[in-house]
Amino acid sequence: MPIDVDTRRLTPPSDHPFKRLLRYAGPHKKRIWAAASASVLNKIFDLAPPALIGAAIDVVVKKEDSLLAGLGIVDVTHQLIVLALLTVVVWGLESAFQYLQEWLWRNLAQTIEHELRQDAYSHIQNLEMAYFHEQSTGGLMAILNDDINQLERFLDTGADDILQVATTAVVIVTTFFILAPQVAWMAMLPVPLIIWGSFKFQRMLAPRYARVREQVSSLNTQLANNLSGIATIKAFATEDYERARIAAESEAYRQANRHAIRLSAAFSPLIRMAIVLGFAATLVYGGMMALEGTLAVGVYSVLVFLTQRLLWPLTRLGKTFDLYQRAMASTRRVLNLLATPISIVSGETPLRKEEVRGELVFDKVGFAYPDRDPILHDFNLRIAAGSTLGVVGATGAGKSTLINLLMRFFEPQQGRVLLDGKPLSELRTEDLRRAVGLVSQQSFLFHGSVRENIAYGSFETSDARILEAARQAEAHPFIQALPRAYDTLVGERGETLSGGQKQRVSIARAVLRDPRVLILDEATSAVDNATEAAIQRSMDRLAKDRTMIIIAHRLSTVRAADRIIVMDRGRIIESGTHEELVARGGEYASLWAIQTGGALAAAE
Template sequence: MSAPDVDPQRLSPESEHPFKRLLHYAKPHKKRVWAAATSSVLNKIFDLAPPALIGAAIDVVVEQEDSLVASLGIVDVTHQLIALSVLTVLIWGLESAFQYLQEWLWRNLAQTIEHDLRQDAYNHIQNLEMAYFHEQSTGGLMAILNDDINQLERFLDTGADDILQVATTAIVIVTTFFILAPQVAWMAMLPVPLIIWGSFKFQRMLAPRYAKVREQVASLNGQLANNLSGIATIKAFATEDYETRRISRESDDYRQANRAAISLSAAFSPLIRMAIVMGFTATLLYGGMLAIEGTLAVGVYSVLVFLTQRLLWPLTRLGKTFDLYQRAMASTRRVLNLLATPISIISGQTPFEKEGARGELVFEDVEFAYPDREPILQNFNLRIPAGATLGVVGATGAGKSTLINLLMRFFEPAKGTVRIDGTPLHELRTDDLRRAIGLVSQQTFLFHGTVRENIAYGSFDADDDAILRASRQAEAHPFIEELPHGYDTIVGERGETLSGGQKQRISIARAVLRDPRVLILDEATSAVDNATEAAIQRSMNRLARDRTMIIIAHRLSTVRAADHIIVMDQGRIIEQGSHDELVALGGDYAALWNIQTGNTHHTSTDAAE
């Protein structure tokens, strides 16, 4: 699979703040961001109007023909109240309309950014080399793709809107205060610097605690995913109690990490509330005294009291907003750091059409080692002619499957070159290369779905006739017809409703349907009975025509008919030739053949060792 086209700006260094890195995902949606932000601001402006209307109504009742509304040309008191009533309905209607718009825009924007981020993260994961997956748990990756990205959605749903609305509230009310009563304004603003300082101090203290929470939830998800995958083993070894205790420990660690964050998060609002009381009390007392003295209009005093409350009390929500923000940033950092993981296997640019391919494979002086392990291949050389069938045998760990990993470009050799039809694999488009190679692995994987869907996986445009031909070639058609719903039978997750041999034959049919130039069978008969092995053997004999075939097997009967057989040990070819030549050689292959056929009395002492 070729690497995705990812904006390099999205893969900023890990040291950059996650919020700045996240902004790159908002850039394609600038118009929607501005529309959502404008709706939030207008919603808050109209939300702040009712205190002014209340103050105007009080002013009408107290001042009557001398009120502010009267100065606008509406002298009659009743008409003034009617005008205020109409204005109230209009303002509340506009507030409701903009509230709908801001919620609709922010929530849909959150869903869009969440979708983009999850798609990029998943696509990036698919393009990482197989070594990466050896170091990561499935549950941990699921936690990033689901839970971490969902944390971001929760912040964008409400947190961004809250920040905008608090900022709008502060600007509108502070401006109003200094216009109406500058002598009172400074007292109302007294706690604001303390609240702002406390908010930023709070969120800096909260950040590492939520980072720990995200780490713990990933660990918990990893253990849960591992246990669910191995549920049969857990039952077989009667370790349910042990696993329950293990999950309990992981869950308790997650709870304790949350408890540490909650203890700080819960303290914010009460502390800020006490600071707010200072500003509210000062306005209530000092403004009231000015109103009694007659230097401040009663209506204006009413507006100031209401606005002080409207300014200061929403600041207590900053605690929850910062809580959401820190959760989101801790999760975003994990997602974006995943996206910053370098892709080491880069697709080449040379097309490779399987229709014109011959299938000649060459390993030239190849050296390879798995991470943190000794080299398994050193100066390895092998040539497989086009159309030939190669059998590969050897003990576990001899390097047999490593050949397949290099051919499929799941890993890259440290030195040397692997070629197909004379072209180095790293120069070819990876998608083209893998479409030209059919792989039937020992670890057969079937997706939840029908038999038909699993055979057609990777050949999605194949018609029913092609699927039937492939299943017949793989000796799968007879047993498929006997299933409850034939080709439309649901196989279950990982194909659990089928036997090992049935899954292998469906896997062979899936590979055959692609009509690859190179077909690889990696231990395809290792876990099947003799009848199934015979069926798979017949399949292989038919499939070997007009294509290069590599058969890795422990059962030598599986490779007996191969054109050429190599015996591997510790990454080296120690014997090679046809079946008859190797048996006549009397070496390791002959010893193993005699053991598997029961002719142990023909095995020399040296060979047996």
């Protein structure tokens, strides 16, 4: 069932998480009502046996003067048979509605859990890259997995428990005041105390379980970091240090839980002592009335049974509220994530890849990363369609910022970036990113085969096109040498391949999409000379009929570019061909001399 995610995301984060959850679950109102109705009917039929037992006692004691006899069934044997048949029917209906309520609630829980996780993940994908710089992978994983699972556990059992307790209270209190109002008030004495105590405990538990969820996030963050950096941990022999850090995080999580458990565990014993007062009062006072003859023995039996059926289930409220508070703490985190505003909104103008020429313009662009000084100020650059631009400069000069703005990972605070004269903000983001291919310095490969990684983003492509893309990227020879060639599994993050092999697979992946603009961000920074030469050959082939931007520290990578710019602190300080820049004797010439040994030779 489709969900209107956008309207739900407008929910003010200040609202109570339960209200926000109800609004989120709005499309499932019919299923919620069906599940709630099954829970209520199941409890009504579950409460019927004490009435049947009371009727049976009434038959045995009063015989032809019993209540059933007054209904026209005079024979005692027939009365007992009728009660037996009613018992079978009641138990059958109770079983049927129990099946329905479990089936409905559990499937509803699974559905909402599935949709909430899908919506949360989809929302995360639409957030700008700045959000991921501020958040940890482990923290987001805690929300997508553990927090949503906590909500599913509550919907699975907790919601049904609350409904059944409420139904029990309504049915039994009504029955008490109909059958014996003079006893009813004594049985109900503990109920206000129980209700007050339940809400008091709930308010006290809420901040404790919020702390538990924070500690889960912190622990998951540390675990994710350590598993990602396991090679560094081993290389620096810091296993004991990291083991101690994980132990500290786990201990903090344990202590947060102990703080919550200390309070939640006290709920049931305290409620039980309040309950026993009402039960004892009913037992003694009702029994005295039965002995005096002012209360029928059958009615007394029903009252004793019903008092127990009302009061003892209330002890389960401790576990139910415990589950509820865990779920609400998790729900608040999930729904706050969904309420995070999306700052980079896709434009509405469609962009056909085959019609893209590839002219790029930075027009008076100003940009600063969050909480940092501006890195680009009044920046202007034009890249002609079909040309190759080399970008060089020191770390922090703003080279990668150009890529972030071209891919719309970030938005400029001033000015515009244009593709073929159209502002990127007006184009459909999906179309833009299909027209622009990116091979980054850290080539990310997914767990799967080489074939699947090359075809990523072009899932319907043919094997012939995959092979051709690999050949263009100079990847085909080494892939053929792998144990299972294109079907070889690369492992998580491509760990079974070398850095150069991963780069060439990434280039093949970009080539397969046939982008009109291809960006290579430090594609040769961590490869040997032979691999660099192979990548350079592939770049020479790829430069035909497309715009290319090559960011590199190695000047040999950009030597053949139509134009090279040198950046420093967000400004272009030099621009020209390789030969022009070397002849000029400026910053580029100095870098070239250092990288080729010219400066050393001159000194000698």
